[in-house]
Amino acid sequence: MKFKIFVAALVTSAVALPSSYSLGTPGSHAHLFSEDVTNMSFPEGFMWGYASAAYQVEGGWDADGKGESIWDYDAHNHPDWWPENQNGDIACDSYNQAAVDVELLRRQGVNTYRFSIAWPRILPDGTLNNISQKGIDYYKDLISQLKENNIEPLVTMHHWDNPRAIEDKGGFMNETIIDYFYDYAELLFKTYGDDVKWWITFNEPKQTCGGGYDYGGISPNIRNLGRGGYICAHNLLRAHAKVYRMYEQKYKATQQGRIAIVVDESWVEPASNSTADIEAAERANLMTVGWFAHPVVYGDYPEIMKQRIDSRSAQQGLSESRLPKFTEEEKIELKGTYDYLCVNMYSSVLGAAQDEAPITDISIGGDISVNQYQPDDWEKTVTSWFKVVPWGARHLVRWLRDTYGDEKGIMVTENGYHDSGNEMDDLNSRGRYHKLYLSNLNDAIYKDGVNLIGYMAWALLNDVEWYAGWQVNLGHYHVDFDSANRTRTPKQSADYYKKVVTTNCLVDSCESSTKKIKLA
Numbered sequence: 281m282k283f284k285i286f287v288a289a290l291v292t293s294a295v296a297l298p299s300s301y302s303l304g305t306p307g308s309h310a311h312l313f314s315e316d317v318t319n320m321s322f323p324e325g326f327m328w329g330y331a332s333a334a335y336q337v338e339g340g341w342d343a344d345g346k347g348e349s350i351w352d353y354d355a356h357n358h359p360d361w362w363p364e365n366q367n368g369d370i371a372c373d374s375y376n377q378a379a380v381d382v383e384l385l386r387r388q389g390v391n392t393y394r395f396s397i398a399w400p401r402i403l404p405d406g407t408l409n410n411i412s413q414k415g416i417d418y419y420k421d422l423i424s425q426l427k428e429n430n431i432e433p434l435v436t437m438h439h440w441d442n443p444r445a446i447e448d449k450g451g452f453m454n455e456t457i458i459d460y461f462y463d464y465a466e467l468l469f470k471t472y473g474d475d476v477k478w479w480i481t482f483n484e485p486k487q488t489c490g491g492g493y494d495y496g497g498i499s500p501n502i503r504n505l506g507r508g509g510y511i512c513a514h515n516l517l518r519a520h521a522k523v524y525r526m527y528e529q530k531y532k533a534t535q536q537g538r539i540a541i542v543v544d545e546s547w548v549e550p551a552s553n554s555t556a557d558i559e560a561a562e563r564a565n566l567m568t569v570g571w572f573a574h575p576v577v578y579g580d581y582p583e584i585m586k587q588r589i590d591s592r593s594a595q596q597g598l599s600e601s602r603l604p605k606f607t608e609e610e611k612i613e614l615k616g617t618y619d620y621l622c623v624n625m626y627s628s629v630l631g632a633a634q635d636e637a638p639i640t641d642i643s644i645g646g647d648i649s650v651n652q653y654q655p656d657d658w659e660k661t662v663t664s665w666f667k668v669v670p671w672g673a674r675h676l677v678r679w680l681r682d683t684y685g686d687e688k689g690i691m692v693t694e695n696g697y698h699d700s701g702n703e704m705d706d707l708n709s710r711g712r713y714h715k716l717y718l719s720n721l722n723d724a725i726y727k728d729g730v731n732l733i734g735y736m737a738w739a740l741l742n743d744v745e746w747y748a749g750w751q752v753n754l755g756h757y758h759v760d761f762d763s764a765n766r767t768r769t770p771k772q773s774a775d776y777y778k779k780v781v782t783t784n785c786l787v788d789s790c791e792s793s794t795k796k797i798k799l800a
C-alpha cells in the first residue's frame with residue numbers, strides 16, 4: 281500500500297552536528313534519553329500554537345467552485361493508495377466548521393494558529409484568470425475569527441496541494457510554476473496582508489520535492505530518482521526568493537510581516553565519535569535540511585552537496601550535473617530570504633560512514649551515502665520511522681543556530697506524536713512526548729542560549745494523515761470520522777498542552793524567568 285512509500289519518504293529526512301559537541305559513548309545513544317523535565321518557564325512572548333494543513337482538515341474539496349488539487353486527483357483516481365474512503369473529501373469538515381476550530385483553539389489558550397491556504401480554493405485553476413471570492417472569504421473569515429480571539433494567524437501558502445491545473449503543466453518540474461506561485465502569493469499579500477504578519481511560503485520542500493518528484497510517496501508521486509527532487513527544489517527555491525523579494529519591495533513597509541520557509545528533518549546524530557561518523561552525519565544534515573536552509577541563508581546549496589552531486593554526475597557520464605546551478609543573480613536574490621527560521625521535527629536517526637554508494641546508484645540517498653538508522657532499543661510508535669528521541673530536538677536547534685544563526689529567531693513549526701488516533705488517555709504517550717521534547721527545547725534556550733521563539737504542536741485535531749488516512753494520527757482532539765459533524769473530543773494531551781501554554785511551564789510549578797524571545 282502507498283502509505284508504506286510515504287513513510288519511507290519521510291524517514292529520509294535529516295539534519296547535523298556542531299563541532300563543539302560532546303558525544304558521550306558511541307552506540308545506541310540511549311544514555312542521552314532522560315525523563316527529567318525542566319522547571320524553567322519558557323521566555324516571555326513565546327509563541328504557542330497548533331499547526332494544520334488545508335487538505336488535512338478542510339474537506340469541501342469542490343465546495344463553492346474550489347479547483348481540484350493534486351491530492352483530490354489522487355483520492356479520486358487512485359483510491360487504492362488510501363485506506364478505504366479515508367481521504368480529504370470531507371476530512372474534519374473544517375471548511376464548514378472554522379468557528380468550532382477557533383473555539384477549540386481559544387479554549388486551549390494558544391496565541392498562534394498555523395494553517396495553510398489551499399491554492400486551488402482561491403485560484404481554482406492556479407492562475408489569476410479565475411479568482412474564487414468564496415475561497416477568499418473563507419480564509420478572511422477564519423483570520424478575523426482568530427484575531428478576535430487574540431490568536432495570531434501564521435499562514436502557510438503551500439502545504440503540498442498544487443492545483444491540478446498547474447500540475448498538468450508539469451508542476452515543480454516546469455519553471456513556469458515560479459510565476460504562477462508569485463501571482464498567487466501576491467494575491468494573498470494584497471488580500472490578507474493587513475492581518476497576517478507571519479507567512480510561510482513552502483512547507484517541507486524536501487517532502488514536496490523528494491516525495492513528489494523523486495522517490496515517491498507524496499502527490500503527485502512521480503518517480504524520477506536522483507533528478508526530479510533537485511529540479512523541483514531548484515524551481516521551488518527560486519519561487520520562494522521571488523516572493524520574498526516582492527514582499528520586501530512592495531508590501532513589507534506597510535504590512536510589517538515576516539516570511540520564512542519550513543524545513544524538515546530527521547536529525548542525524550553521529551553514530552560514534554569517530555571523525556568519519558561525525559563527517560557523515562554532518563553531510564547528511566547539510567544535504568537534507570541544508571538543501572533548503574543553505575540557499576535561503578547563504579544564497580546557494582551547501583558546498584559538499586554541490587561537490588558530491590557534480591562529481592557523481594560526471595562519473596555517471598552525464599554532461600551536466602543532476603544538481604541545477606543558481607546564476608549569480610539568483611544567488612543574490614536568494615541570500616537572506618528569511619525573517620525567521622522554521623523547522624518541523626518529529627524523530628532522529630544515527631548517521632554512520634559507509635562505503636560510497638555504487639556509481640550506478642542515481643538517487644538522493646546515493647548522493648548522500650550515509651548509513652542512517654535507528655537502533656532497535658529506541659522507543660517505538662505506530663509508525664516505523666518514528667521513534668521518540670527528545671534529545672534530538674535540542675541537538676537539532678543547537679545545530680541550526682550554529683550553522684545558520686538564530687538572531688532572527690528559530691521556530692518549531694511542527695512537533696507531535698503518531699498513534700492510531702483513538703487513544704484518549706494519551707497523557708503518558710503523546711503528553712509525555714510533548715513534555716520531553718519541550719523540556720529539551722527549553723534546555724536549548726537556557727543551557728545553550730538558543731533563541732527559540734515558538735512551538736506549534738501538530739495537531740489540534742486528528743486529521744487526514746495523507747495516504748495513511750486516519751490510520752495514523754497526532755491530534756489533541758479525537759475526531760469522529762463516522763459522524764456527520766465530525767465530532768471533536770479532547771484527549772488528555774489537550775488538557776496537558778493547555779496547561780503548558782497557559783502557564784509557560786511543563787511541570788506543576790516553574791521558576792519564573794525574565795528572558796524574552798528576540799525577534800529580528
Ligand code: NOJ
Nearest residue numbers: 333483484624694738745
Ligand atoms: C509533516 C507534514 O507537514 C504534515 O502535513 C504531517 O501531517 C506531519 N508531518 C505529521 O506526520
